[in-house]
Amino acid sequence: MRPSLLINGLSEHTLPVADRGLAYGHGLFETIALNGSEPTAWQAHLERLKAGAKRLHIPLPDNIDQSLQQDLQTLLAPQVSPTQRQVLKITITRGCGGRGYAVDDTVPINRIVQLSEFPSYPDNPAQQGITTRLCQTRLAIAPQLAGIKHLNRLEQVLARAEWSATDIREGLVLDAEGYLMEGTMSNLFWCKNGVLYTPSLDRCGVKGIVRQRIIALAEEKNITLHTGLFTADVLQQADEVFLCNSIIAIWPVIKCIMTDQYQPEWSIGPITRDLQSLLAAEGIF
Amino acid sequence: MRPSLLINGLSEHTLPVADRGLAYGHGLFETIALNGSEPTAWQAHLERLKAGAKRLHIPLPDNIDQSLQQDLQTLLAPQVSPTQRQVLKITITRGCGGRGYAVDDTVPINRIVQLSEFPSYPDNPAQQGITTRLCQTRLAIAPQLAGIKHLNRLEQVLARAEWSATDIREGLVLDAEGYLMEGTMSNLFWCKNGVLYTPSLDRCGVKGIVRQRIIALAEEKNITLHTGLFTADVLQQADEVFLCNSIIAIWPVIKCIMTDQYQPEWSIGPITRDLQSLLAAEGIF
Structure with missing residues (x-):
């Protein structure tokens, strides 16, 4: 065998x-x-x-x-x-x-x-979009280890242990100072007025390969991209939100449960769909 | 077998x-x-x-x-x-x-x-004292994981990789904000005017069993103990400095190489020796 x-x-x-x-x-x-x-x-x-x-x-x-x-x-x-x-x-x-x-x-x-x-996703989250939540677990600021996909992943384990509801497909995590960083297993992007945004991951987080490819695609396609430190309230103003990794490619985010009261929702927009097509053409889908 | x-x-x-x-x-x-x-x-x-x-x-x-x-x-x-x-x-x-x-x-x-x-220490560091250095690697501030002896130890690995000289027996590490925390494999204490000090480990570090026992012994023996956040320059003023863990028990520190120029030295003092004796009586030596 x-x-x-x-x-x-x-x-x-x-x-x-x-x-x-x-x-x-x-x-x-x-x-x-x-x-x-x-x-x-x-x-x-x-x-x-x-x-x-x-x-x-x-x-x-x-x-x-x-x-x-x-x-x-x-x-x-x-x-x-x-x-x-x-x-x-x-x-x-x-x-x-x-x-x-x-x-x-x-x-x-x-x-x-x-x-x-390969995991099967019968509900087709890449097409339908997913519901996420905001995690309480914070990523420590550790520039020496930031970006690396190393085997010290207790923060991700603790963040993922915060929920069990199967309709919540991913959790967003902030760093210790309250800045948006990434998902527990994915990187985060959002768009506002045609501009793409993603958190800078020089202090914590994993610099994903699909994230890196999206950053390059944005440059090739003349989409303005800002990387930096952003608080979670910027998402409320976003037109589109999505997550990415090497296995899921891009999953649009249609909702984030931040608190019992505050649960912003988004439509799946043209930039997300364009990036999905561009990645799919490279075998990333 | x-x-x-x-x-x-x-x-x-x-x-x-x-x-x-x-x-x-x-x-x-x-x-x-x-x-x-x-x-x-x-x-x-x-x-x-x-x-x-x-x-x-x-x-x-x-x-x-x-x-x-x-x-x-x-x-x-x-x-x-x-x-x-x-x-x-x-x-x-x-x-x-x-x-x-x-x-x-x-x-x-x-x-x-x-x-x-059991490791053998032919140079008898518990009696002779040891030379240490100050590491560049900083411990991230991560209250969710602080104190736990978990398997995410890349910070300790990186700190220990900073030196190879065999006459340096341990490295002291600071947290991300510059406060003294511990050794790469040990906890840190020092004394000044009969008062014992040790870093508070609620934001990072490992709360060692011997550290815990020394804290209890200080109370039993009416030795005043302060735990808190201290910068490395307090060591310069210390009368005695020592490190502890479950295998080494207590090793007096006689020198710390902080920079090329700044290398404070200490004598081995009575509080260190008393604590060594008290621990030895409990089988910790």
Whole structure:
């Protein structure tokens, strides 16, 4: 049987308890949509992985690109249909160590590559839009870790644990100073009078690959884009609001439950639809 | 052969990659000194574990105390000498999950209990005192996670990666606003005119078991103790400085390399020595 999980290129399902990813969250991950055998935005994911690894003192081998490509080939069925979609998750950890935060330079990293089913969304949130809520959990301001998709994700875990209602598909989170940052698993954009806005993520948050692509598309298509620090009340004035990540692509937001009384709603607008089309043309849908 | 590692009571060495401790750092740990078969400050460690688990939505089974006791009995040789010292590490994670931050309530936790050699310190830092440095890495202000010994430890990893000189035994870290907080693996105390001081750890840091015991001892022995927010320059005025954790007990600090020019030094004083003796009488040495 074809494996769905490789650890350092071998079919395994478990990792030593001594792994520093488990002990300290000393590692990174990437979540990539696969269309047939084609990983979406492969180069962008690899570049983010490398940039994050550098910041976390995780020495990637020179041949990491080839190793990951090889892993993908091993995991993929040879005749995968181009319409079949799967999720590829890559996790890189600083490898196995003893007790203590200091790293032994000679210890190799651990490379975990995993294929899983693409989630099914029968209610078609990309078309219908979603209801969100505003979370109480705040993101700490931590410029040293900001932007990186690292394995220290307790803030997201706590934010996501705030609700269980299945009709609420995502939660928006603020930073410790009350500025809008992102969703628990997605990045946030909104539009007002034809201008696109997204929070700057230099103090906390994850700089998503689709967010990055939307920022580039805005420039290509001459859509003015402002990144900065904004409080949640700007959303009330927005014409369109949407969330994005590598698996959902773009989900329009039609409502945000901020308090019992204050629950702004939005229509799904032309900029959101245009960006969905532009991304879909690149295999991001 | 007697196992040195138990996962959920069984002799294993590896954990499924799907464990949420690895994926998100959704877990906690305790590091406990064992004197012979006697775990030091067992109840205090258990209480901290339970309090942290509650804050991280990790449902501990009602019989967690007995399970951990049973694990310890399984790991310990029946005739362990009372003078043999070992380190017991307990890690509890939120168990195995699929992709996504939401938790399936029915998933059991994972319980990892590990016995390892007590570190040897041939230079006897508890007697001789140690040299420390001031780290550049700052602790983010995150009251929701403050005090908990959770598995999101990238800040400690980054702080510890700042130096490699073996004669520097620990680094002091400030919070994002520049207040003294702790060591990378230890808590910080200092004395001035017979008064003991330690940083308040309600915004970041780990509330150590030995720190907690020293705070209680100060009260028992009528030593005035101030907890609060202090900038690093207060250390310059201190009469004595020391660090503590469950394995090192108390290490006096005789020097801190703050900058190339500014490297205050201290003598090892009577309050440090008294506290070392009081703790040693409780098996903490």
